[in-house]
Amino acid sequence: MARNKIALIGSGMIGGTLAHLAGLKELGDIVLFDIADGIPQGKGLDIAQSSPVEGFNANLTGASDYSAIEGADVCIVTAGVARKPGMSRDDLLGINLKVMEQVGAGIKKYAPNAFVICITNPLDAMVWALQKFSGLPKNMVVGMAGVLDSARFRLFLSQEFNVSVQDVTAFVLGGHGDTMVPLARYSTIGGIPLTDLVKMGWVTKERLEEIIQRTRDGGAEIVGLLKTGSAYYAPAASAIEMAESFLKDKKRVLPCAAHLTGQYGVKDMYVGVPTIIGAGGVERIIEVEFNKAEQEAFEKSVASVAGLCEACVAIAPSLK
Numbered sequence: 001m002a003r004n005k006i007a008l009i010g011s012g013m014i015g016g017t018l019a020h021l022a023g024l025k026e027l028g029d030i031v032l033f034d035i036a037d038g039i040p041q042g043k044g045l046d047i048a049q050s051s052p053v054e055g056f057n058a059n060l061t062g063a064s065d066y067s068a069i070e071g072a073d074v075c076i077v078t079a080g081v082a083r084k085p086g087m088s089r090d091d092l093l094g095i096n097l098k099v100m101e102q103v104g105a106g107i108k109k110y111a112p113n114a115f116v117i118c119i120t121n122p123l124d125a126m127v128w129a130l131q132k133f134s135g136l137p138k139n140m141v142v143g144m145a146g147v148l149d150s151a152r153f154r155l156f157l158s159q160e161f162n163v164s165v166q167d168v169t170a171f172v173l174g175g176h177g178d179t180m181v182p183l184a185r186y187s188t189i190g191g192i193p194l195t196d197l198v199k200m201g202w203v204t205k206e207r208l209e210e211i212i213q214r215t216r217d218g219g220a221e222i223v224g225l226l227k228t229g230s231a232y233y234a235p236a237a238s239a240i241e242m243a244e245s246f247l248k249d250k251k252r253v254l255p256c257a258a259h260l261t262g263q264y265g266v267k268d269m270y271v272g273v274p275t276i277i278g279a280g281g282v283e284r285i286i287e288v289e290f291n292k293a294e295q296e297a298f299e300k301s302v303a304s305v306a307g308l309c310e311a312c313v314a315i316a317p318s319l320k
Ligand SMILES: NC(=O)C1=CN([C@@H]2O[C@H](COP(=O)(O)OP(=O)(O)OC[C@H]3O[C@@H](n4cnc5c(N)ncnc54)[C@H](O)[C@@H]3O)[C@@H](O)[C@H]2O)C=CC1
Pocket: 009, 010, 011, 012, 013, 014, 015, 033, 034, 035, 036, 039, 078, 079, 080, 081, 082, 083, 092, 096, 099, 102, 118, 119, 120, 121, 122, 123, 144, 145, 148, 176, 229, 230, 231, 232, 235
C-alpha cells in the first residue's frame, strides 16, 4: 500500500515540528511548503537526515510551488504570522486572511480531497474563511484549538492534583480566544468531574477558577516567555493527534473548531465543539447540555467569533 501524503502549508515553527512528529510517527510522506524559499527544503532535508538515526521511513521534501501538494491526503495549514507580546490573536486577522485566500486556492487546485486542519490564528475565523476560499466540503475542513486548550487544562490539573496526565480529561469549547470556555463539569480526574472534586474538598472553587484562567491565558503566557513568537510543540502535537485520527480512522472524540449548521444554536460558523474524527473527516458533532452559566459563556464566545467573521467579510466581501 502506498504511503499517505501529508502536506504542511507553512514551514515555520509549527510546520517544522509537525514534519518531525509526522516522520517519527510514520504517518506518511511529507511535503513542506512555504513562500520563504529554502526553509521548507532545508527543514525537510534536516528531518530526513534524522530518519536513519530514529529509524523511521518517510520521504520529506520541501517546495515553494503549490503543485508539490498534489493529491495530499491531509493538509495542515500554519501559513501566516504569529503574534508577539502585546498583541492579541485577533490583531493577526487582516494579514492572515490574505494568506488564507492563497492557501485556499492552492488546496482547491491540488488537494481537493484532503482533510484540512487549519491552525493559523485567529483560528475560528481563519478556518471559516479557509473553507470558503477552498470550497472543500465543510466536514473535511476543521480548526485545531480545542485539543491544545484542553491539553493545557489537563496539564495544569494534573500538576494541581499530582496525578498522571493520562488520568485527566478535559473539554475546552468555544472560540480560541480570551472567551474560550473550559468546562469544569465535563472535565474529570479518573472519571470524576471537577465539580464533584470541589464538593469532595480536593480543590476550592477559587483555586479551580485560577487554573481555568491560566488555561484561557495559556497562549499568552508562552508568547510572554518566548517574546519572538508563540507556542509550537503542543500545537503541533495537537494537530498530529487530529491527523492521525483521520488517517487511521480512529474515531477519536476531540474538541475541534467545526462547521456548525444549527448545533448549539449556531449556523454557518466554526466554533470549538466536541467532534468525532475518522476517515470521513468530522463524522459527528456531539451536543452536550449546558447549564445557564455555561450557555452564557459559550454564547459570549460565539459572539466574539461572529465579530471576527464580520471583520473578514468587510475585508473580503466574497466570503459573505
Ligand atoms: N490554533 C492554535 O491553537 C494555534 C495557532 N497558532 C498560529 O499558527 C500560525 C503559525 O505559527 P508559527 O508556525 O509559530 O509561525 P511562523 O512564523 O514560525 O511560521 C509561519 C510560516 O508561514 C509562512 N508564510 C507566511 N505567509 C505565507 C503564505 N502566503 N503562504 C505560505 N506560507 C506563508 C512564513 O514564511 C512562515 O515560515 C500563527 O498564525 C499562530 O498564531 C499558533 C499556536 C497555536
